[in-house]
Amino acid sequence: MRIGFIGVGTMGEPMAASLLKAGHSVAVLAHRNRAPVERLLAQGASETTAAAALAAQVELLFTCLPNDAAVEQVLTGPEGVLAGAERPTGQPSLVIVDCSTIAPATSQRLAEQARARGAELLDAPISGGQAGAIAGTLAVMVGGSPAAYQRALPALQAVGRSITHVGPNGAALAVKLGNNLVVAAELVAIAEALALAKASGVDTAVAQRIMAASTARSYILNERVPGTMLTGNLAPAFRLELLRKDLGLALEHGMALGVPMFATAEVHQLYTQAQGLGKGALDSTAIVQLYEEALGQSLATAADADDADQPDA
């Protein structure tokens, strides 16, 4: 299939490489950051300098961009994708596959604008990180018309292992935001549980080990907390400012739909506070610092955590 790709960053570059590997013809949009473009050209991609011209020559167009404004501009700008989206009668319409995490409402509005030009837009947020993108094992949730989904499916199967059609436009973004609000609430609740344990004279590694074997167990508690909150190593795997952005999008979406968002609102406020205190570029687990600063002590495990406190039986 002739496929265009806009946004060959951390996630986009390995996804475009997977499409090439699967035998698709891939054209990428030119970009000031030459390195990823040059690497893809070496793997057989072609390059085009305007989004409208790129859209005119492909059947399927991926966008993989950081935020609402970037997606809006690349689609609706004067030389943007939609300016090259119209097709002569009888020719199949352009399908735009937007992998960015943006507001469901923005995606729905852009889908309307695409339809006005005879094109279709799918929201297709991805989960699995850069490692998943490189391995071609991403989970992709897709919102939009079943017909557009079927046309995009062969390409999606080249970048991901689990592809799910979730519902109409914006539906996949709603699920992605729901996933991330649950993650954020877990991080806050775990920080409170560890702070309560520490203030009660319990080593946080002991508390984590017990909870990780009990009903509080989760991916976040069992796999993310030990290497972050318990060590004090808060180098970013997923930046705090990105999780805060997603919480804001979830909150706005819930407000628009009349969904009460008690936990989401509270957790968004805490992440906003943490970002205001300069922690935006740290890992999202750095929310624990709000509690550490209030307690005046670290919640990283004590040096002697591995001695006598192992389970005896």
Added chain:
Amino acid sequence: MRIGFIGVGTMGEPMAASLLKAGHSVAVLAHRNRAPVERLLAQGASETTAAAALAAQVELLFTCLPNDAAVEQVLTGPEGVLAGAERPTGQPSLVIVDCSTIAPATSQRLAEQARARGAELLDAPISGGQAGAIAGTLAVMVGGSPAAYQRALPALQAVGRSITHVGPNGAALAVKLGNNLVVAAELVAIAEALALAKASGVDTAVAQRIMAASTARSYILNERVPGTMLTGNLAPAFRLELLRKDLGLALEHGMALGVPMFATAEVHQLYTQAQGLGKGALDSTAIVQLYEEALGQSLATAADADDADQPDA
């Protein structure tokens, strides 16, 4: 070992049975509810009519009671455990193993009162449910002196599979409350994520399936939500009013120690609201009804959830 047991209810009866099976001599306190007492007598237990007399004849005494007031009364009442706790010089002191989930501060105060009579008290909250108690596979967290812990260990190994000495008096209760506050925050956040999905036109079973394979995965989301929130079957496995009680204990404990409890406070308010609306005897997952009532629709999965929305790849 000569062991006493007070509170042979849902959890206590199978625990006392495990102690008998392991060859310990078990004396139970008489109780108006004859059935569990008679069953234990048939397995070789003896019966005593006053807590003080029971305490006088054993080395180790388990209490397994519903709340702070019940534990306080059975220990410090006129014919209570502490009235029979003193030992002649040279004889080993009485060790009280309290498996109830109560306030850490109450447990610490009772431990002081026990010490004043020459006895020791351990807080030993349990995790694993009635099935774990019957199978003898409970997880037991223990707070209190290392010496008392060592004396109780052989008996604890007869009732549980994972026994952990967590720290000083009240420490084990702090970890248990931390575990349960994380569980409650997850239930609230999951209800918000499912409500957001539903309001966006996504079947909640599809949303659950995607999140259960992504970073929001947890025991609660993957193993508790499908049979409860997604079916509308809210028959109690763990009653909402008990989780609300634990949230209140966690909040009070955090307040006393100067620990910020943003999520715990919010979630406690939501559980208080749900209990006020008459949901206390339902399962703790019934918190989802607050969201269903606000949306005016059920979040149980649609009848047609199993058709075309399975992952395609």
